Amino acid sequence: MKVVLFGLGGLLVLLSAFARVRSARWWIRFADFPRMQIASGLAAVLALHAVVFGWQSRADVVFTLAVTAALLYQGWRIFPYTVLAPKQVMDAPSGDRARSIRILATNVLMQNRDAQRLLALIREKDPDLILALETDSWWTGQLAVLDRDYPFRLKQPQGNCYGLNFFSKLELRSPQVRFLLENDIPSVRTGVRLRSGDWIEFYGLHPRPPEVQADTETRDAEILMVGREIRADGRPSIVAGDLNDVAWSHTTRLFQRISGTLDPRRGRGMFNTFHAHYPMFRWPLDHVFHEASFTLVRLERLPDIGSDHFPVLVELHFEPSAETRQDTPQPNYVDLDEAEEKIEDGQEAAEETRNGQAVTQGPTRAARTS
Numbered sequence: 001m002k003v004v005l006f007g008l009g010g011l012l013v014l015l016s017a018f019a020r021v022r023s024a025r026w027w028i029r030f031a032d033f034p035r036m037q038i039a040s041g042l043a044a045v046l047a048l049h050a051v052v053f054g055w056q057s058r059a060d061v062v063f064t065l066a067v068t069a070a071l072l073y074q075g076w077r078i079f080p081y082t083v084l085a086p087k088q089v090m091d092a093p094s095g096d097r098a099r100s101i102r103i104l105a106t107n108v109l110m111q112n113r114d115a116q117r118l119l120a121l122i123r124e125k126d127p128d129l130i131l132a133l134e135t136d137s138w139w140t141g142q143l144a145v146l147d148r149d150y151p152f153r154l155k156q157p158q159g160n161c162y163g164l165n166f167f168s169k170l171e172l173r174s175p176q177v178r179f180l181l182e183n184d185i186p187s188v189r190t191g192v193r194l195r196s197g198d199w200i201e202f203y204g205l206h207p208r209p210p211e212v213q214a215d216t217e218t219r220d221a222e223i224l225m226v227g228r229e230i231r232a233d234g235r236p237s238i239v240a241g242d243l244n245d246v247a248w249s250h251t252t253r254l255f256q257r258i259s260g261t262l263d264p265r266r267g268r269g270m271f272n273t274f275h276a277h278y279p280m281f282r283w284p285l286d287h288v289f290h291e292a293s294f295t296l297v298r299l300e301r302l303p304d305i306g307s308d309h310f311p312v313l314v315e316l317h318f319e320p321s322a323e324t325r326q327d328t329p330q331p332n333y334v335d336l337d338e339a340e341e342k343i344e345d346g347q348e349a350a351e352e353t354r355n356g357q358a359v360t361q362g363p364t365r366a367a368r369t370s
Helices: 003-020 026-032 037-050 058-081 116-125 137-148 215-234 250-259 320-324 334-356
Strands: 100-107 129-133 154-157 164-168 173-180 187-193 200-206 238-243 287-293 294-301 312-318
Touching: 003 026, 003 058, 026 116, 026 137, 037 058, 058 129, 100 116, 100 200, 100 238, 116 137, 129 137, 129 200, 129 238, 137 164, 154 173, 164 173, 164 187, 200 215, 215 238, 215 250, 215 294, 238 312, 287 294, 287 312, 320 334
Parallel strands: 100 129, 200 238
Antiparallel strands: 100 312, 129 164, 154 164, 173 187, 187 200, 238 287, 294 312
């Protein structure tokens, strides 16, 4: 039994070490996701070893120290996303709906053919903006019933699990579907006019995830390109979507420093959104980040809609004076250099992919704006 315990503990320690490695290799980056599961496993191994074997030899002591160090490291990364940690985003004052914006972001799961649960949630929650990801032509047809209530829309149906539909009750400025790195991975950028007349910027993202034999260069680059854009633009900005990365990863935290955005989950909980069907294997994969001129009215993980993701609802209050009362993440020169390097790596990886593929279809069709 000790051999099995040492093997399991060693594997969990190794996975913890992988999360420290600055590599885009898919088999390393997978270790970013299950931190809670790894931490739970480390705690169980540590307790079982202490009860059954104790510290009979030097190997027992070394094993205990290694497992304890890995557990403390995982806890250090997880802690900011618990209710015990300080809140990164202040609670908003009550009232003033004119300066608030309510956003529902959801990955619908393209193969899911039950649109009614999502439509019922939208009717109940009455969001100002809806970002629906993984929408193919079938989903685009089902969501068309929203057109009468949402006069501003972008629709990019695709059959590769990266289509999107974006709906807004609020006036948009220069709305566009963009292909930042890959010609089959769309994202949204648009100005949004609040009821108060204030203009903000909204970004909707769904980069490619790490998969077997598919590394994370393009995912990391797309996220950081938007972060760099937000910092250079200087406008009040919100980023939402399925980033296919967890809140505590190095890339996501680097994105926050590059963009100067805050995470409303910090100090409030993890709001694990994936996988909806396996409670023991969930992590925060769907995100909302915003600049320091917003405070939080509410943040909710919504009920199951038949997808492998839970939808997320966030309501933010535009409060420019909050910038002086909320700590904005700031990059140092190492962060800036790393971000530029990751963006270049992603651009090179995307170019290699394009060059390595046979041309089997025409260019991706442009989004329909209606």
